Amino acid sequence: xxxxxxxxxxxxxxxNTGVMLQTIVNEMExxxxxxxxxxxxxxxxxxxxxxxxxxxxxxxxxxxxxxxxAQVLEFLSVLHDEVKRSSILxxxxxxxSIGFLVQYGFKEAVHARPLEAYLKSYVELxxxxxxGTIIKGGCDGLYxxxxxxxxxxxxxxxxxxxxxxxxxxxxxxxxxKDFSAPETQDKKKSVFAMKLFVKxxxxxxxxxxxxxxxxxxxxxxxxxxARPYVK
Amino acid sequence: xxxxxxxxxxxxxxxxxxxxxxxxxxxxSNKQVEVELIQVRDLELSDxxxxxxxWLKTPGLCVYxxxxxxxxSAFVNVDKVILASPVKINFVSPLCKRVRDRMLPLVHPYxxxxxxxxxxxxRYDKLPEQIIVLDQTENIEHIQSVYTPKQxxxxxxxxxxxxxxxxNAIFSD
Numbered sequence: 001x002x003x004x005x006x007x008x009x010x011x012x013x014x015x016n017t018g019v020m021l022q023t024i025v026n027e028m029e030x031x032x033x034x035x036x037x038x039x040x041x042x043x044x045x046x047x048x049x050x051x052x053x054x055x056x057x058x059x060x061x062x063x064x065x066x067x068x069x070a071q072v073l074e075f076l077s078v079l080h081d082e083v084k085r086s087s088i089l090x091x092x093x094x095x096x097s098i099g100f101l102v103q104y105g106f107k108e109a110v111h112a113r114p115l116e117a118y119l120k121s122y123v124e125l126x127x128x129x130x131x132g133t134i135i136k137g138g139c140d141g142l143y144x145x146x147x148x149x150x151x152x153x154x155x156x157x158x159x160x161x162x163x164x165x166x167x168x169x170x171x172x173x174x175x176x177k178d179f180s181a182p183e184t185q186d187k188k189k190s191v192f193a194m195k196l197f198v199k200x201x202x203x204x205x206x207x208x209x210x211x212x213x214x215x216x217x218x219x220x221x222x223x224x225x226a227r228p229y230v231k
Numbered sequence: 232x233x234x235x236x237x238x239x240x241x242x243x244x245x246x247x248x249x250x251x252x253x254x255x256x257x258x259x260s261n262k263q264v265e266v267e268l269i270q271v272r273d274l275e276l277s278d279x280x281x282x283x284x285x286w287l288k289t290p291g292l293c294v295y296x297x298x299x300x301x302x303x304s305a306f307v308n309v310d311k312v313i314l315a316s317p318v319k320i321n322f323v324s325p326l327c328k329r330v331r332d333r334m335l336p337l338v339h340p341y342x343x344x345x346x347x348x349x350x351x352x353x354r355y356d357k358l359p360e361q362i363i364v365l366d367q368t369e370n371i372e373h374i375q376s377v378y379t380p381k382q383x384x385x386x387x388x389x390x391x392x393x394x395x396x397x398x399n400a401i402f403s404d
Contacts, residue, residue: 009281010278010279010280010281011280011281011282012280041278062281064279064281064328064331064332065328065331065332065334065377066377066380067322067328067377068328069278069279069328069332070278070279070325070326070328070329070331070332071278071325073322073325073328074325076320077319077320077325080320106342106348106349106350107349108347108348108349110347110348111348114373114376114377114380115377117373117376118321118322118373118377121321121373122320122321125320125321184347184348185344185347185348185349186347191344194344194349195344198342198343198344198349201342202341202342206286206340206341206342209283209287209340210287210340212287213287213288215287215288215290219290220286220287220290220339220340221290221339221354222290222291222354223291223307223354223355224290224291224292225291225303225304225306225307225308225355226307226308226355227308
């Protein structure tokens with residue numbers, strides 16, 4: 001039995017997706033052989049090869065523009081075409097399970113639901129077994145937070161989530177939902193709290209990063225492409 | 232009235248798609264629309280790597296000096312954008328997704344709450360309305376839910392052959 005973690009993050013270093021996948025791999029090492037690989041612009045065949053050799057796969061990715069990064073879509077597209085061409089590949093895929101990890105900065109799970117639906121239908125189209133999608137918002141800067149309280153909490157909860165998966169190679173839907181909460185900010189009270197949170201995040205997280213880079217708040221709103229333009 | 236057409240057909244051999252794009256361009260030009268057409272596949276765009284340089288170091292400008300500069304420069308100065316892509320495995324083309332990923336410079340890192348969820352502050356006062364044009368209208372619900380979600384009005388998606396529908400969408404408010 002082999003478990004494969006594919007990192008779909010286009011970020012060359014300090015990958016938040018990578019930190020979460022490492023936690024997943026560490027858990028899987030208790031029960032089976034594991035392998036990790038990162039999607040790059042020139043290694044599509046290597047990733048596909050690794051995927052075909054594994055029994056259970058989790059593909060991790062950051063949410064880009066409400067969906068998958070372009071390089072992940074490219075990979076999914078090549079894989080699909082190869083499987084369509086070869087009945088041997090199709091038979092191999094029948095026995096595999098494929099799941100996903102989607103992480104991003106916004107807090108609410110709702111942002112990733114359309115992508116989740118797509119990924120599920122994609123795996124079914126391939127003919128593999130869909131093991132579920134871990135959705136986790138509020139992960140911006142997780143890489144630098146991984147040894148601090150907030151980061152640790154996310155990774156500990158992720159570790160717990162892997163408990164069921166380790167047994168059946170299938171995520172528990174209720175656990176997934178708990179882990180990715182809140183779904184939206186729809187209660188009056190939480191909206192008030194979130195507005196406060198956003199204010200704090202802007203002033204202490206983003207503004208601090210701007211200052212570190214020598215960019216003033218006013219300059220951060222630059223509009224380099226705006227032209228005097230009359231309709 | 233200014234319109235930008237982003238042709239996200241990745242395949243030079245898929246000539247029918249490009250023919251429809253040319254036809255659309257001519258059609259709009261004949262109706263006095265100022266049209267700019269960009270063949271996205273010719274730009275050799277790099278992937279967005281989420282480095283945040285466009286947010287934190289050179290606000291509004293990507294670290295990659297490639298064809299995306301022309302796309303963004305046109306994008307923020309037109310009234311409408313036609314995002315045209317062939318459907319590939321029930322989604323837009325990877326090329327179309329690449330151009331979308333590279334639009335991060337259009338927003339500011341600061342967050343806000345919009346309705347029931349977080350979003351980013353806009354960098355520009357007004358961005359053009361985007362009209363999604365595909366080569367089929369079946370099995371496009373995933374594209375619909377990502378590109379024209381209900382909470383943003385759920386605009387209609389057009390078939391590339393529906394010149395009249397697209398033209399009407401360009402002229403609608």
